Amino acid sequence: MFEMTIAERHIIGNPKMVLFTVLSVALAVGVIVVLIGLTEGYRVNLIENTVENSPHVTVDPKEDEDYIYLYRTLSAIAQEEPEVLAVSPRLVGRAAAKYKDNGEGVTFIGAEPVQEDLLLRVREDMVWGDYYDLRFKRFAAVVGSDLADDLELKRGDDFRLTRQDVTVQVKAVGIIDTGTSLDQTLVYLPLDTAQDLLGEGHVVTEVGIRLSDIDAAPAVAADLNNRTGYKAESWQEKSRDILDQLDTQQIYSIIFYLLIFIISGFGIANTMIMIISRRTKEIGILMAMGADQISIMKIFVLESVILGPPSALLGGGLAYVAAKLIGTIEVPAEIYIADRMTVILDLETFLVVAFFALLVNFLAGIYPAYKASRLDPVEAIATE
Amino acid sequence: MSNIIEIKKLRKVYGDGVELVALDDVDLTIKEGEVLSIVGPSGSGKSTLLNMIGMLDTPTDGEIVLKGQNITNASPQERARLRNKELGFIFQYHHLLPEFDAVENVMMPLLIAGMDKKEARDRAITLLEEVGLGDRLKNRPTQLSGGQNQRVAVARALAGHPSIVIGDEPTGNLDSKSSDMIYELLRKLNRQMNQTFILVTHDMEMAEKTDRILRLVDGKIVCEMRREGEKFVSREICRAD
Numbered sequence: 001m002f003e004m005t006i007a008e009r010h011i012i013g014n015p016k017m018v019l020f021t022v023l024s025v026a027l028a029v030g031v032i033v034v035l036i037g038l039t040e041g042y043r044v045n046l047i048e049n050t051v052e053n054s055p056h057v058t059v060d061p062k063e064d065e066d067y068i069y070l071y072r073t074l075s076a077i078a079q080e081e082p083e084v085l086a087v088s089p090r091l092v093g094r095a096a097a098k099y100k101d102n103g104e105g106v107t108f109i110g111a112e113p114v115q116e117d118l119l120l121r122v123r124e125d126m127v128w129g130d131y132y133d134l135r136f137k138r139f140a141a142v143v144g145s146d147l148a149d150d151l152e153l154k155r156g157d158d159f160r161l162t163r164q165d166v167t168v169q170v171k172a173v174g175i176i177d178t179g180t181s182l183d184q185t186l187v188y189l190p191l192d193t194a195q196d197l198l199g200e201g202h203v204v205t206e207v208g209i210r211l212s213d214i215d216a217a218p219a220v221a222a223d224l225n226n227r228t229g230y231k232a233e234s235w236q237e238k239s240r241d242i243l244d245q246l247d248t249q250q251i252y253s254i255i256f257y258l259l260i261f262i263i264s265g266f267g268i269a270n271t272m273i274m275i276i277s278r279r280t281k282e283i284g285i286l287m288a289m290g291a292d293q294i295s296i297m298k299i300f301v302l303e304s305v306i307l308g309p310p311s312a313l314l315g316g317g318l319a320y321v322a323a324k325l326i327g328t329i330e331v332p333a334e335i336y337i338a339d340r341m342t343v344i345l346d347l348e349t350f351l352v353v354a355f356f357a358l359l360v361n362f363l364a365g366i367y368p369a370y371k372a373s374r375l376d377p378v379e380a381i382a383t384e
Numbered sequence: 385m386s387n388i389i390e391i392k393k394l395r396k397v398y399g400d401g402v403e404l405v406a407l408d409d410v411d412l413t414i415k416e417g418e419v420l421s422i423v424g425p426s427g428s429g430k431s432t433l434l435n436m437i438g439m440l441d442t443p444t445d446g447e448i449v450l451k452g453q454n455i456t457n458a459s460p461q462e463r464a465r466l467r468n469k470e471l472g473f474i475f476q477y478h479h480l481l482p483e484f485d486a487v488e489n490v491m492m493p494l495l496i497a498g499m500d501k502k503e504a505r506d507r508a509i510t511l512l513e514e515v516g517l518g519d520r521l522k523n524r525p526t527q528l529s530g531g532q533n534q535r536v537a538v539a540r541a542l543a544g545h546p547s548i549v550i551g552d553e554p555t556g557n558l559d560s561k562s563s564d565m566i567y568e569l570l571r572k573l574n575r576q577m578n579q580t581f582i583l584v585t586h587d588m589e590m591a592e593k594t595d596r597i598l599r600l601v602d603g604k605i606v607c608e609m610r611r612e613g614e615k616f617v618s619r620e621i622c623r624a625d
Contacts, residue, residue: 002496290466381479
């Protein structure tokens with residue numbers, strides 16, 4: 001196929017134009033792969049974060065009640081569900097913490113430490129102290145790291161928690177750092193102490209459940225709903241807003257990626273038009289030698305398409321390097337959901353983007369090639 | 385000798401508003417193996433006539449018959465095929481492809497015709513040896529002199545065994561020594577292969593070496609002279625212009 005021979009020779013003979021065309025598409029591929037990787041990384045982090053720091057299924061009080069009274073029975077029923085790893089009745093409420101002259105609003109979670117640890121792996125996040133101490137010390141608390149800083153609370157200090165007219169004095173026996181904004185307000189208490197603070201007797205506000213398969217959560221929640229009449233919600237439902245938002249964002253992202261490709265397509269088309277205008281005479285000569293319109297078109301479409309694979313590969317390389325660099329940047333966990341941004345690169349994403357890059361090269365080559373094939377040979381040869 | 389080209393009442397008019405008649409009812413018959421030169425002042429329609437015969441351009445009116453086939457209204461595809469099969473072009477400037485060496489340039493019409501690469505290469509080398517460039521096969525146009533490039537262009541025009549070779553000022557860019565050399569080359573090939581040569585030229589010395597001279601003025605053939613032995617004989621009275 002002589003068209004291929006000519007296209008190859010044109011490319012070898014024009015390293016500058018090759019460089020710029022390849023770079024334009026490679027940058028597009030690189031940027032898109034990294035952005036997709038970042039979005040995917042964010043998604044995965046967000047889900048992991050949600051799944052690790054909140055129960056997979058939460059059972060809330062019945063509609064006309066404020067608390068769950070029969071939480072022991074409820075817990076026993078929940079234990080019977082498939083995939084259940086842990087069930088922890090929890091009393092979650094708001095209170096004011098006071099230490100010396102410092103005061104802060106806090107969210108307290110009263111729970112049985114062994115169950116709660118199975119539910120949320122609390123002990124993994126401990127900076128110091130042992131969460132299990134709450135099993136044997138009734139007036140003890142584990143405090144979020146930022147809250148401890150704000151209160152200037154040190155290990156072993158006693159501080160007061162006040163809710164309405166009830167005040168309890170507890171000793172800080174541990175500091176926890178979950179890596180989320182919760183660290184600014186969290187106080188873990190033994191369940192009995194939390195119930196004292198609430199003053200409503202033996203009640204909890206929710207029962208948290210951890211599952212071995214997070215995807216089973218909606219089914220387990222629905223089943224519990226049916227069996228108990230309590231309001232059970234899966235983590236997917238609880239985080240629906242944010243998951244929906246991610247989906248919406250994905251649509252915007254796709255439009256954005258298409259725009260990037262369109263821009264790089266125009267770049268290629270522009271280069272191709274320039275090349276063709278420089279080679280007008282040559283096109284005329286080829287026509288005089290008997291090259292037909294289809295052949296002329298083939299030559300220039302090929303020229304554009306040949307540059308696709310190296311552009312995609314270079315783009316993939318750029319994306320890889322960029323992903324590694326981005327992975328080293330530390331970001332505040334309060335702003336992002338983890339202390340490092342994660343870029344998830346997978347082969348499938350790269351292949352899809354590479355396919356689009358080839359398509360862009362092909363489409364961008366068509367119009368200039370078509371124009372070239374329609375040149376009038378007499379005029380083309382006469383071109384200076 | 386049979387007629388290879390018959391042109392009947394050929395007209396070419398350029399422009400939509402202001403019309404410019406480039407060819408005005410031209411009748412012309414060219415015989416196989418003939419070496420024909422077309423002379424005339426600039427803008428007289430020589431190149432237009434040549435482009436019509438070369439199927440690079442289409443007439444406004446009239447008919448062109450090539451080897452008995454009416455090609456006046458042939459499709460672009462068919463014209464391209466016929467250009468490749470029946471015609472060889474030599475231009476004033478060599479117009480070789482800059483990225484290709486001499487052999488590859490000569491191979492190009494053969495590759496366009498779909499010939500196998502190896503076969504095309506052998507044919508190209510033979511032709512380049514014939515035009516005296518056997519030692520310049522691997523040189524690119526920038527590494528060759530004007531005369532050498534024009535000889536490569538001649539080899540390229542002849543590569544596909546065309547029945548007609550068209551030259552638009554084929555020696556217009558060369559000194560007289562190279563010019564003579566190219567002409568002698570064309571003549572030799574004409575004798576060897578009985579190809580028809582149609583040359584547009586300003587060079588009367590060269591024109592006088594051909595078999596027939598046509599003089600074109602304002603799109604009309606005003607004078608036709610045919611060689612008879614050493615002398616040229618006008619068939620009709622040549623109008624003074």
